[in-house]
Amino acid sequence: MPVVSLSRPCPACARTTEHRHRFRINGCDILQCGQCGLGRTETAGFDPAAYYTEDYFSGGHADGYSDYLGAEPVLRREFARSVEFIRGYRKGGKLLELGCAYGFFLQEAARHFDVTGIELSAEAADHGRRAGVNVLTGMADAATLRQIGHVDVIVLFDVAEHLPEPRETLALCQEHLNPGGIIVITTGDFGSAVARLAGARWRLMTPPQHLWFFTVDSMRRMSAGLGLTVEHVDHPWKIVPASLIAFQLRRMLGLRAAGSARASRIGVPVNLFDAMRIVLRKAP
Numbered sequence: 001m002p003v004v005s006l007s008r009p010c011p012a013c014a015r016t017t018e019h020r021h022r023f024r025i026n027g028c029d030i031l032q033c034g035q036c037g038l039g040r041t042e043t044a045g046f047d048p049a050a051y052y053t054e055d056y057f058s059g060g061h062a063d064g065y066s067d068y069l070g071a072e073p074v075l076r077r078e079f080a081r082s083v084e085f086i087r088g089y090r091k092g093g094k095l096l097e098l099g100c101a102y103g104f105f106l107q108e109a110a111r112h113f114d115v116t117g118i119e120l121s122a123e124a125a126d127h128g129r130r131a132g133v134n135v136l137t138g139m140a141d142a143a144t145l146r147q148i149g150h151v152d153v154i155v156l157f158d159v160a161e162h163l164p165e166p167r168e169t170l171a172l173c174q175e176h177l178n179p180g181g182i183i184v185i186t187t188g189d190f191g192s193a194v195a196r197l198a199g200a201r202w203r204l205m206t207p208p209q210h211l212w213f214f215t216v217d218s219m220r221r222m223s224a225g226l227g228l229t230v231e232h233v234d235h236p237w238k239i240v241p242a243s244l245i246a247f248q249l250r251r252m253l254g255l256r257a258a259g260s261a262r263a264s265r266i267g268v269p270v271n272l273f274d275a276m277r278i279v280l281r282k283a284p
């Protein structure tokens with residue numbers, strides 16, 4: 001085998017590190033930082049705007065959401081629990097969600113917080129606005145965040161792994177946080193036992209949709225480098241729509257997707273301990 005240099009700039013370590021080639025899937029190479037364990041998708045010409053369409057949320061992509069709208073009651077119940085979790089750190093104030101999809105979480109959070117969302121999918125953003133929440137369509141870039149101003153809570157639920165430049169986005173979040181404010185992130189844990197055992201078949205190993213595969217260590221390094229303190233890390237139980245479980249199982253087994261409206265309305269508690277939830281705080 002020829003020896004090729006796998007030096008890459010690691011956004012978590014904030015320097016160039018040696019990477020290991022883990023596998024190739026969906027036409028993408030998956031590399032992993034030898035220092036912090038952060039996995040990265042190497043792909044050319046991936047266009048998020050063309051990818052996150054209505055089709056993505058209704059199961060049109062093999063790695064997208066199956067019937068997200070049909071699962072609203074189940075998702076809303078889960079999001080209400082997330083709001084209570086967040087209130088353990090911050091009782092109220094201004095809350096911003098990056099990648100708010102149809103705005104289900106924001107509708108729950110609006111009971112306690114003054115909420116705003118940013119969403120790339122125009123169709124999903126419209127849905128949120130029709131439901132009465134303040135949603136800006138676009139990317140979470142400097143211009144969009146400037147419009148919103150400073151907030152007390154920023155939420156990124158299963159979004160960090162999609163960001164082209166996660167360190168830059170987290171730095172922007174830090175800038176737009178009031179002193180003592182928090183950032184709540186959920187993402188897969190590439191260092192978990194399930195991820196390590198499943199390898200290329202891990203349920204969250206879905207490049208180019210997922211561009212990054214974080215570990216607890218990579219999250220800690222990236223946060224520390226941006227002046228954010230890690231207050232909490234856990235691998236929480238989640239109530240998910242039965243249809244999503246069926247969808248992911250079928251994908252893993254190479255079967256074709258089959259929708260079931262009834263399965264969207266049934267919530268099932270799940271924990272593979274391969275997804276983490278992190279609370280970061282900016283110094284008061």
Ligand SMILES: [Zn+2]
Pocket residue numbers: 010011012013014017033034035036037038218
């Ligand atoms: Zn690294």
